Amino acid sequence: MKLDLSRKQKRNFYRILICLVAFLILLVIDKTVWIEGRVGGEYGFLLPFFLYLGIYIAIGYDVIWKAVRNVGHLQLFDENFLMCIATLGAFALAIFRGVRGEEIEGFDEACAVLLFYQIGEFFQSYATGKSRKSIAALMEIRPDFARAARETGLIEVAPEEVAVGERIVVYPGERVPLDGVVLTGESALDVKALTGESLPRGVKAGEPILSGAVCLDGTLEIEVSKPFYDSTVSKILDLVENAASQKSKTEHFITRFAKYYTPAVTVAALALAVIPGAITGEWSVWIYRALSFLVVSCPCALVISIPLGFFAGIGAASKRGILIKGSQYLELLNRANRFVFDKTGTLTKGNFAVVKAEPQEKREEILRLAANAERGSSHPIGRSILAAYGEEPEEGYEQRNISGEGVIALKEGVRIACGNEKLMAREGVTVQKLEGAGSAVYVAQNGVFVGAILVADEPKEDAAAVLSALAKMGCSSTMLSGDNEAIVSAVAKELGVDSYRASLLPGDKVEEIEKILAQKGKKEAVCFVGDGVNDAPVLSRADIGIAMGGVGSDAAIEASDVVLMRDSLSALPLAKRVAKSTMRIVTENIVFSLVVKAMILLLSALGITNMWIAVFGDVGVAVLAILNSMRLGIAKFEEKEERK
Amino acid sequence: MKRTYRMEDLDCANCAAKMERAIQKIDGVEAASVSFLGQSLTIEAQESEMARIVEEAVKVCKRIEPDCRILKR
Numbered sequence: 001m002k003l004d005l006s007r008k009q010k011r012n013f014y015r016i017l018i019c020l021v022a023f024l025i026l027l028v029i030d031k032t033v034w035i036e037g038r039v040g041g042e043y044g045f046l047l048p049f050f051l052y053l054g055i056y057i058a059i060g061y062d063v064i065w066k067a068v069r070n071v072g073h074l075q076l077f078d079e080n081f082l083m084c085i086a087t088l089g090a091f092a093l094a095i096f097r098g099v100r101g102e103e104i105e106g107f108d109e110a111c112a113v114l115l116f117y118q119i120g121e122f123f124q125s126y127a128t129g130k131s132r133k134s135i136a137a138l139m140e141i142r143p144d145f146a147r148a149a150r151e152t153g154l155i156e157v158a159p160e161e162v163a164v165g166e167r168i169v170v171y172p173g174e175r176v177p178l179d180g181v182v183l184t185g186e187s188a189l190d191v192k193a194l195t196g197e198s199l200p201r202g203v204k205a206g207e208p209i210l211s212g213a214v215c216l217d218g219t220l221e222i223e224v225s226k227p228f229y230d231s232t233v234s235k236i237l238d239l240v241e242n243a244a245s246q247k248s249k250t251e252h253f254i255t256r257f258a259k260y261y262t263p264a265v266t267v268a269a270l271a272l273a274v275i276p277g278a279i280t281g282e283w284s285v286w287i288y289r290a291l292s293f294l295v296v297s298c299p300c301a302l303v304i305s306i307p308l309g310f311f312a313g314i315g316a317a318s319k320r321g322i323l324i325k326g327s328q329y330l331e332l333l334n335r336a337n338r339f340v341f342d343k344t345g346t347l348t349k350g351n352f353a354v355v356k357a358e359p360q361e362k363r364e365e366i367l368r369l370a371a372n373a374e375r376g377s378s379h380p381i382g383r384s385i386l387a388a389y390g391e392e393p394e395e396g397y398e399q400r401n402i403s404g405e406g407v408i409a410l411k412e413g414v415r416i417a418c419g420n421e422k423l424m425a426r427e428g429v430t431v432q433k434l435e436g437a438g439s440a441v442y443v444a445q446n447g448v449f450v451g452a453i454l455v456a457d458e459p460k461e462d463a464a465a466v467l468s469a470l471a472k473m474g475c476s477s478t479m480l481s482g483d484n485e486a487i488v489s490a491v492a493k494e495l496g497v498d499s500y501r502a503s504l505l506p507g508d509k510v511e512e513i514e515k516i517l518a519q520k521g522k523k524e525a526v527c528f529v530g531d532g533v534n535d536a537p538v539l540s541r542a543d544i545g546i547a548m549g550g551v552g553s554d555a556a557i558e559a560s561d562v563v564l565m566r567d568s569l570s571a572l573p574l575a576k577r578v579a580k581s582t583m584r585i586v587t588e589n590i591v592f593s594l595v596v597k598a599m600i601l602l603l604s605a606l607g608i609t610n611m612w613i614a615v616f617g618d619v620g621v622a623v624l625a626i627l628n629s630m631r632l633g634i635a636k637f638e639e640k641e642e643r644k
Numbered sequence: 645m646k647r648t649y650r651m652e653d654l655d656c657a658n659c660a661a662k663m664e665r666a667i668q669k670i671d672g673v674e675a676a677s678v679s680f681l682g683q684s685l686t687i688e689a690q691e692s693e694m695a696r697i698v699e700e701a702v703k704v705c706k707r708i709e710p711d712c713r714i715l716k717r
Contacts, residue, residue, distance in 0.1 A: 066710075073707040079658060125655065128681060245648065245677045245686040255661045262658075304657040304680070311681045 187218030196321030246326025305625035313582030
C-alpha cells in the first residue's frame with residue numbers, strides 16, 4: 001500500500017516508528033537482562049526509569065504540551081490531559097514502588113500507553129485526511145479559469161468574471177467552466193463528475209452544455225447562459241460542502257454522549273482510586289486501576305468513526321451521481337418505506353410518443369398520411385407523429401387546424417383528416433375505436449377511415465424494474481398525477497405501482513403527501529420523487545424530497561434533500577442501498593465501540609486487565625471502527641443486487 | 645443568516661464536538677455546527693450579531709484547540 005502523507009504526518013510517522021523500535025529494544029533488554037539488577041543499589045530503578053522517560057518524552061512531548069496548555073485554559077476533561085495523568089501516574093506509582101524497594105513495573109506501561117495513543121491518533125489523522133481527499137477529488141470539478149472571447153482576443157479570466165451572453169472557448173482536455181449553449185464545434189464530453197456516468201456523451205452546436213463536463217476531443221465555442229454562481233458546478237460544490245454540516249440524529253447522539261462520557265469516566269476513576277483505596281488501604285492497586293480508566297476516557301473511536309461513516313456514505317453516493325444534502329437524509333433514506341412519485345417526467349418520459357398504430361399492417365400508411373397532415377406542427381401530439389414517421393412528409397398540403405379536434409389537409413383532390421373522434425364525426429367517418437392509455441388520433445383519407453394512432457406519455461425504460469426493486473426492499477409506491485383516471489390507472493398497472501391518485505391539481509399533491517405523512521408510523525419515512533417542475537412544495541414537505549434530472553431547476557434543488565444528477569430512476573434503489581450500508585456500518589461501530597469500552601472499564605475495575613490491554617483495546621477499537629467506516633468508500637453498491 | 649467558515653488544523657474530532665457545544669452557547673447563536681471532516685464551522689445568527697459572534701467563536705476555539713484557526717472570509 002502506498003502511503004499518501006502530508007509533511008506533518010510523515011514526521012509523526014517516523015517519530016512513532018523510531019520510538020516504537022527504541023521502545024521494543026529497551027523492553028526486551030529490560031525484561032531479559034533486568035537493567036535495574038545490573039546497576040544494583042537502592043536507586044538502581046532510576047536507570048530504566050530515565051531510559052523509558054526519554055522515549056516517553058520523545059513520543060509524547062506534544063501531548064504533554066497540549067495538556068499543559070489546555071489545563072491552563074481550564075479544559076480539565078481534555079484527553080491529552082487525562083492521558084498525561086494516566087501515564088505520569090503510572091510512572092509515579094512505579095517510582096513509589098521502587099523507593100519502597102518493591103519489584104518495579106509500570107515504566108514500560110506508561111511508555112506504551114502514550115506510544116499506542118499516538119499510533120491511534122496518527123491513524124485517525126491519516127484516515128480522515130484520506131476521506132477528505134476523496135471529497136476534494138470531487139471538488140476538482142471547480143474550474144480554474146474561463147477563456148472568454150473579448151475584444152482583445154481570447155483571454156483567461158476567473159469564471160466569476162464572465163457575464164451571461166459572453167462567448168467562451170473550451171479546448172480538448174479542459175473543463176467547461178460555465179453553463180451555456182454550444183455555438184460551434186462538436187465534442188465528446190466526460191460527465192462522470194456530474195452524473196457518475198462513465199460513458200462519454202456527445203454534444204454539438206445548438207445544444208446546451210453543463211459546467212463541470214470535460215471536453216474530450218473537440219474545441220467548443222459556448223455562449224454563457226448562467227453566471228458562475230448559478231452554474232451547475234457551483235451548485236454541486238455548495239451542496240457537497242454543506243452536506244457535512246447537516247448532522248444526523250446519530251451524530252447528535254454521539255456528541256451528546258461524548259459530552260458526558262469523559263467527565264463520567266474521570267469521576268468514576270477518581271471514585272475508584274479513593275473509595276476502595278481508603279477502605280482497603282491498598283492505594284497503589286486501586287490507583288493503578290483508576291489510571292487504566294483514564295486511558296479509555298477519550299470517546300475518540302466513536303466521535304470520529306460515526307461522522308466518518310456518514311461522510312463516506314455521502315461520498316459513495318455522490319460518486320454515483322446522487323447528491324445527498326446531509327447525513328440525516330442517509331438515516332431517513334434507510335428508513336424510507338413509502339415512495340411517492342410524480343408521474344409525468346418522473347416515472348414517464350414527459351414527452352408524447354406514438355405507442356401503436358392500428359391496424360398494425362397499415363402502420364406505414366397511417367403514419368405517412370398523418371405526418372403529411374401534421375407537417376410543421378408544433379402541437380406535442382403532432383410532433384410525436386412526425387417523430388415516429390421519421391421521414392420528411394410531402395409538401396404542398398393546405399392545412400386547416402380545427403382547434404381541439406385535429407387537422408384537415410388538402411392537396412389535389414386528396415383530403416386527409418387527422419384528429420380525434422369529434423373530427424371524424426364532423427367528417428362523417430365511421431371509426432374503429434382505439435382503446436388504451438393515451439390519446440387516440442384517427443386518420444381518414446377522402447372520407448374513408450384508414451386507421452388510428454395511439455399517442456401517450458411513455459414510461460421510462462427502467463421505471464418498472466426500479467419499482468419492483470424498491471418493492472423487494474419493502475417499499476410501497478404511490479403515483480400522483482394531474483392526468484385523468486384512465487391514463488393514470490393504465491400507467492400504474494403497467495409499471496406495477498401499488499396505488500395512485502389521478503386528476504390532481506398541483507396544490508392537491510401537497511395534500512396527498514400530508515395524508516400519507518399522517519398515516520406513516522414513527523420509524524417510517526416518506527420519499528417524494530419528482531422532476532422539480534412545479535412540485536417544489538411537495539419536495540420540501542416530504543421527509544425526503546428527491547429531485548430527479550440533475551440541477552435543472554433551482555427551486556427543486558433548493559427544496560429537495562437528495563438530488564439525482566442523472567435522469568435515471570435506477571439511482572433510487574442504489575441510494576437506498578448506500579443508506580442501508582452506511583447505517584449498518586455506523587450501528588456496528590457504535591455497538592462495537594461501546595461494548596469494548598464498557599468491557600475494558602469493567603475488567604480494569606476488577607483488576608483483571610492492565611493498562612497495556614486498556615490502551616490496546618481503546619486504540620484498536622478506534623482503528624477498527626475507522627477501517628469499517630472506510631469500507632464504504634470502496635464498496636460496490638451496483639453489483640449487490642445481481643448477486644442476490 | 646447562515647455563514648460557513650473554513651477551519652484550519654482542526655486535529656481532533658472530540659475537540660470539534662466541544663467547540664460546537666461551546667459555540668452553540670454563545671449569545672445570539674441560533675444554530676452552530678462544527679464539521680471535523682469538512683473542517684468547517686457553520687453559524688446561524690442575526691446578521692447584525694454575526695461579527696461579535698465570530699469574534700467570540702474564535703476565542704472559544706482557541707481555548708479548546710490552540711492550533712486551530714477559523715479563517716474569516
